[in-house]
Amino acid sequence: MxxxxxxxxxxxxxxxxxxxxxxxxxxxxxxxxxxxxxxxxxxxxxxxxxxxxxxxxxxxxxxxxxxxxxxxxxxxxxxxxxxxxxxxxxxxxxxxxxxxxxxxxxxxxxxxxxxxxxxxxxxxxxxxxxxxxxxxxxxxxxxxxxxxxxxxxxxxxxxxxxxxxxxxxxxxxxxxxxxxxxxxxxxxxxxxxxxxxxxxxxxxxxxxxxxxxxxxxxxxxxxxxxxxxxxxxxxxxxxxxxxxxxxxTDVIRWETINVNCDGNISLSELYSKCKEEMDSIMQAHQQSLMLELNIHFQGQLSNEIHQILDNGEFLEMLQDGIDFHELFVWPYTLQKHVNGSNIQDSFMKNLDTTIEDMEREDAFDQSVSSLFSHIYGRRYLINFEEEEKKQLYEEAKELILTSISGDEGRR
Ligand SMILES: [Mn+2]
CATH class of the missing domain: 3.60.21.10 (Metallo-dependent phosphatases)
Known part of the structure; x- marks a missing residue:
C-alpha cells in the first residue's frame, strides 16, 4: 500500500x-x-x-x-x-x-x-x-x-x-x-x-x-x-x-479471577479447583500471569479451610513448585469471601481488639513518651485527655483503613 x-x-x-x-x-x-x-x-x-x-x-x-x-x-x-x-x-x-x-x-x-x-x-x-x-x-x-x-x-x-x-x-x-x-x-x-x-x-x-x-x-x-x-x-x-x-508486548500480565465454591468443599477439591482455574486463565491468555484469586464460598465453611486460608498456608500450597521457565501463573494474593462477608471483616475485628488492648495496657502513654521527653516538645505539650486519646485512636483507625483500601499505587 x-x-x-x-x-x-x-x-x-x-x-x-x-x-x-x-x-x-x-x-x-x-x-x-x-x-x-x-x-x-x-x-x-x-x-x-x-x-x-x-x-x-x-x-x-x-x-x-x-x-x-x-x-x-x-x-x-x-x-x-x-x-x-x-x-x-x-x-x-x-x-x-x-x-x-x-x-x-x-x-x-x-x-x-x-x-x-x-x-x-x-x-x-x-x-x-x-x-x-x-x-x-x-x-x-x-x-x-x-x-x-x-x-x-x-x-x-x-x-x-x-x-x-x-x-x-x-x-x-x-x-x-x-x-x-x-x-x-x-x-x-x-x-x-x-x-x-x-x-x-x-x-x-x-x-x-x-x-x-x-x-x-x-x-x-x-x-x-x-x-x-x-x-x-x-x-x-x-x-x-x-x-x-x-x-x-508484556512479559507478565496482572489479572484477577473469581472462583466459586460450595462451602462444604474439601481441601483437596478446593486445591484442584483453584489449580484448574489458574491453568485455564493462563491458556486463555497464553501469557504468564500475576494472579489475584477471589474465592467465593456458598454456605458454612469448615474451620480447617478457614484457618488454612487465613494463615496463608493455602496460598503457599498454590505457589509451590511453580516452574518459571515456561508459561506460569503466580497467585500473589488470595481473598476469601464467605456468604458475602470477606477477609476484611476479620481484619476489622483484629484492628478493634488491638485498639482495645492498647487502651487497657496504656500503650498510648508509652508510644508518645518520647514526644513528651523531647527537649523542645515537652515545653509546649500538656497531657492528653481521655477523650483526645479516643479521638486519636479513631483517627489512626481511619488512616489504616484508607491506606489499605483504594490506593491506586504509583504511576
Ligand atoms: Mn507514564
Whole structure:
C-alpha cells in the first residue's frame, strides 16, 4: 500500500524498581525486574519485523527522572538495532523522565530524534518518498500543567502530519496527574492525521478518523495495571485511510479471577479447583500471569479451610513448585469471601481488639513518651485527655483503613 507505517509506543518506564515485590522468589523477581526491558525489546522486534518507516515514543521512557545508566544503555542498544535496519525513532520525554533530572547522558545513535522543551516540528521522508511532519515537545520539568496543546500548529507541506503529546485528556476517568491537559475537540481542531498520545497507562482509542490513541504502557507493573499491554502498529494512507493493530508486548500480565465454591468443599477439591482455574486463565491468555484469586464460598465453611486460608498456608500450597521457565501463573494474593462477608471483616475485628488492648495496657502513654521527653516538645505539650486519646485512636483507625483500601499505587 502507499503511505506510511509506524509503531506508536509510550510509557516504557524502563528500569521500574518494583520495590513492593521484593519478597517474591528471586527467580520470579528477576523476571519482573527485567520485564520493562524485555517488553521494550518486543516493541523493537515488531518494528523490525513489520519493517516500519519509523517509531514514535511518547514520553516516560525512563521510570526515574535520574535515568539510570543501565536503562539508557538498554535503550541505546535497541535504538542501534533500529539504526541497523534503517528505522528512525522520534522521542519525547514526559513527567517521569523530564529534562530537569540529574543524569549522565549516554549519546544516542544518529537515527534518534529527541524533541526539546518547546513544541517543535521534525520532518522525515520515507523510503517511498512520503513526507511526514512530526510535532511534539519534551517535559522541561516534572509538572507541566498549562495547555501545551495551544502551541501545536500544523506547519508547511507534508503528506502526513502527526502530533505527539504526553498529557491528560480531560473528561476521562483517570487517576493520572492532569499534566498538559487537552480535550479531544482541541486535538481535532489541529487537523492532524494521527495523534500519538502518552501518559495514560491504559490503552484507549479516543477517536477514529483521525485516530487519537493512548497505547498504554508496554508492561503492567502492579495490580492496578491489569490486562494486556503493548504498542500500536499504525498504517496511514494518502487517501485518508488509517488502520491500527495492537501488538502485545508484556512479559507478565496482572489479572484477577473469581472462583466459586460450595462451602462444604474439601481441601483437596478446593486445591484442584483453584489449580484448574489458574491453568485455564493462563491458556486463555497464553501469557504468564500475576494472579489475584477471589474465592467465593456458598454456605458454612469448615474451620480447617478457614484457618488454612487465613494463615496463608493455602496460598503457599498454590505457589509451590511453580516452574518459571515456561508459561506460569503466580497467585500473589488470595481473598476469601464467605456468604458475602470477606477477609476484611476479620481484619476489622483484629484492628478493634488491638485498639482495645492498647487502651487497657496504656500503650498510648508509652508510644508518645518520647514526644513528651523531647527537649523542645515537652515545653509546649500538656497531657492528653481521655477523650483526645479516643479521638486519636479513631483517627489512626481511619488512616489504616484508607491506606489499605483504594490506593491506586504509583504511576
Ligand atoms: Mn507514564
Amino acid at each position: 502507499d503511505g506510511i507505517r509506524f509503531i506508536h509506543t509510550a510509557d516504557l518506564h524502563l528500569d521500574s524498581p518494583f520495590v513492593g515485590l521484593k519478597q517474591l522468589p528471586s527467580e520470579l523477581f528477576s523476571i519482573i525486574q527485567e520485564s520493562t526491558f524485555t517488553a521494550f525489546e518486543k516493541v523493537i522486534d515488531a518494528a523490525i519485523e513489520e519493517d516500519v518507516d519509523f517509531i514514535v515514543i511518547v514520553g516516560d521512557l525512563f521510570d526515574g527522572e535520574d535515568r539510570s545508566i543501565k536503562a539508557q544503555a538498554r535503550l541505546r542498544k535497541q535504538m542501534e538495532r533500529l539504526r541497523e535496519t534503517g528505522i528512525n525513532a522520534y522521542i519525547l520525554h514526559g513527567n517521569h523522565d523530564h529534562l530537569q533530572g540529574n543524569w549522565v547522558t549516554l549519546d544516542m545513535p544518529s537515527n534518534v530524534y529527541v524533541f526539546g522543551k518547546e513544541v517543535d516540528v521534525i520532518s522525515f521522508t520515507s523510503k517511498r518518498g512520503d513526507k511526514v511532519h512530526l510535532y511534539g515537545f519534551s517535559y522541561g520539568e516534572r509538572h507541566i500543567v498549562n495547555r501545551k496543546i495551544s502551541e501545536y500548529q500544523k506547519k508547511g507541506k507534508a503528506d502526513f502530519h502527526i502530533g505527539l503529546l504526553h498529557g491528560h485528556c480531560e473528561g476521562g476517568s483517570s487517576s493520572h496527574q492532569p499534566y498538559a491537559p487537552f480535550t479531544i475537540q482541541e486535538l481535532l481542531q489541529k487537523d492532524m492525521d494521527y495523534w500519538a498520545l502518552g501518559h495514560i497507562h491504559l490503552e484507549q482509542i479516543l477517536h477514529k478518523d483521525p485516530f487519537i490513541v493512548y497505547p498504554g504502557n508496554i508492561q503492567g507493573r502492579h495490580k492496578n495495571e491489569q490486562g494486556r499491554k503493548g504498542c500500536y502498529h499504525v498504517s496511514l494512507s494518502k487517501s485518508g485511510f488509517g488502520e491500527i493493530t495492537f501488538i502485545e
